Amino acid sequence: MIATILRQAPGDPRARIAAWRQISDILAQRGNQLSDGDIRRALHALAVLRPQVPEKIRRDCAAAIARHGRFAPLVAFYANDVPAVSAAMLRRARLAEADWLALLPATAATARSILAGRDDLPDNVRRALESLGAGSVALPQPAAASAASEAPADESPVAADSAPSQISELVRRIDRFQSARAQPAVRKARTGFMFEAGPDGLIRWVDGITRGAAIGLSIAESAFGGEPGADGAAAGAFRQRAEIVNARMILEGAAADAGEWRFSAVPWFDSATGQFRGYRGSARRPQPSEMPYGRPAVEESGDSIRQLIHELRSPLNAISGFAQIISGQMFGPVSASYRAMAEAIVADAAAIQAIIEDLDTATRAPGPSTPSLAGETADLGTVIAQVEMDLGAILADQRVDLSISRVGGPFLAQVGDANSRRMIGRLLTALVDISEPGSVLVGQLVTESAQDDMLQLRVVRPLAIRFATAADLLDPGFSPEGEAPGAAILSLGFSLRLVDSLARGAGGRLDIGHNALTLHLPSANPSTELGVQQGE
Structure with missing residues (x-):
């Protein structure tokens, strides 16, 4: 596919933007599987296209692929773009320790300054940043600011939650919405911070919030559509070197830092030369009367x-x-x-x-306390048989066998037929997608005892996720190595979260065990008929 894209010469702006996005997306997801020649040609094509692709497009693309940005050459390429693009990539990219160590010497001072604001890098990478010296960052950080900006032990890390498409960006927003709805906030949001911006408008020092939430953002350009950054009032004042009063700023990151702010700042000049040096200011949370209709977002x-x-x-x-x-x-x-x-x-x-x-x-998706509709039942044995038929073409194409045995019975569940088919179909499809060609996906449908009010569908973990943690498997952007080319767009992590959410809405759950994934659904079997019998 990469060769096909590289053979086409984009002649108009739309085609160039499309080519930029396609090449970046392929390198982000499949870069480690491409030949050295294809990688060199792809990076050369991006270098040729870069001056012809608007900065906003490059920044949006960097933010979209950063979560899956585990291909070090692509991260290095974006890291050496303009600061706004570099920040969008480096705030979220996840690389192996060896890749970070190899990338650091090839990055500019601003890029290393952005990395210095992250608190999730390996210790060796952090030591390497420190060993490059104070001159390696765009602006030395005062000791007090460094201490104040360190997150508490229970602080959530800066969110790294974009995905390589608009659909996956929806996944991120849905996950954030569901988490906010399901769990009350346990940390009080910060109410103010101070900052300094350089003559280019980029924020280079903050005190009062996590550094990664604000460093690298520009007050010289307008941010649109809820993107992180400042509003047009700040950008207009910056061009005139005028005082900024109660301008609007959006931040992303940990819950205590993210959201809307109001900031004021004044320009400052070198006392000896009169040269413009940037802005110094402070930010606060907006008053209820300053929010549209007084409603939180x-x-x-x-x-x-x-x-x-x-x-x-x-x-x-x-x-x-x-x-x-x-x-x-x-x-x-x-x-x-x-x-x-x-x-x-x-x-x-x-x-x-x-x-x-x-x-x-x-x-x-309803919460776990939402009762299922009364009277709805489904025969899970029949549902699994239907799903196996539906998956016939995928199983044949990927050369995977599916073997679901039955233990006990009957298998009536207190869940609608369509809902149970969606849960089981999504679960099995996602696991087939990551199974190795020639392997067998093994599972059991179990009715255990008269005291157990749950039916269980247990599926042994495929090799690709044999050692993955439960946190990884429920991460909406998680896609394991070895995933089939035809794997679902919404990733394994999103599929498992969806199954768990649907199951909890029906009074069940999805358990992530060491050896198997187990879908629990409430039983509708008469208690007198429950018994341990060997089925198929």
Whole structure:
């Protein structure tokens, strides 16, 4: 695929932007699997395209791929872009320790300053940053500021939660929304901080919040669409070297730092030469009267996500409808090649529609205290048989066998048929996607005893996730090495979180064990019929 993209010469701005995004995405996800020649050609193509791609596009792309930015050459390439692009990548990229150590000497001072603000780097990497000396960062940090900016032991690290597409960005927002709804805040948000910005407008020192939340942001450019940064009032004042009063700033990061701020700042000049040196200022949380309609943003986040999902559905339905018209030759004869293309579009649209439905379900998923609808039952034995039939083509294509035995019975669960099919189908599909060719995915459907009010579907972990932690497996962006090329767009981590959320809404749960994943669903079997019998 990378060779096909490199052979095409993008002639217009849209094509250049599309090529930039595609090459970056492929390198981020598959860079370690490409040949050295393809990697060199891809990085050369990005270097040629960089002056022709707007900075905002490059910054957005860096933020989107940073979470999966485990390919060191691509991280190094983005790290040596302008500060805003470099910061978007380096605040979130995750590399092995050896990759960080190899990358540091090739980074500029501003990039190392951004890395110095992270608190999740390995000790050897942090020591390497320190060994480069005070001159390696854009502005030396005062000792008091360094001490104040260190997060407490129970502080959440800076969020690293973007994903390599708009769909995966929705996953991040949904996860944040669900976490905020399910768990009350245990830490009080910070109420103020001080900062300094250089003559280029980049914030280079902060005191009062975690450094990574603000360092590298610009007060000289406007941030749009809820992106981190300052508003147009600050950018206009900066151009005039005027005082900034109660401008708006958005920060991302830990819960105590993230959100909306109001800041004021004054320019300062060198006393000897009169040269402009930047801005010094302070920020505070906005008053309720300064917020639109006086409502906190978290209350609207679920509605905004659902609105965005609705806006995704409309063009998708239109595309699918036109493709069906072409494939059905409703307006006249169509060549075989165009019909085949239209049929492929219809199939792809159906797959994307299923993904959108999963995203919609994630935003609406009930909490564990929500009771299931009375009277709904499903035979899990029949559901599993249906799912096995549905997965026939995928199993054949990936050369994986699926073996789900039955122990005990009957297998009636207190959950709707459609809901149980979605849970079990999503779980098994995700595990098949990461199974090695030629392997067997083994599981059991179990009814254990008269005292057990849960049915259990146990599936042995595939080799690719044999040693993964529960935290990794429930991370919405987690995709293990060795994942099949046709694996689900929404990643294994999102799939497992969705299954767990749906199960808890029905009164069950998904357990991540050392050897197996176990889906628990409430039993609807009459207590007198529960017994241990050997099934199939």
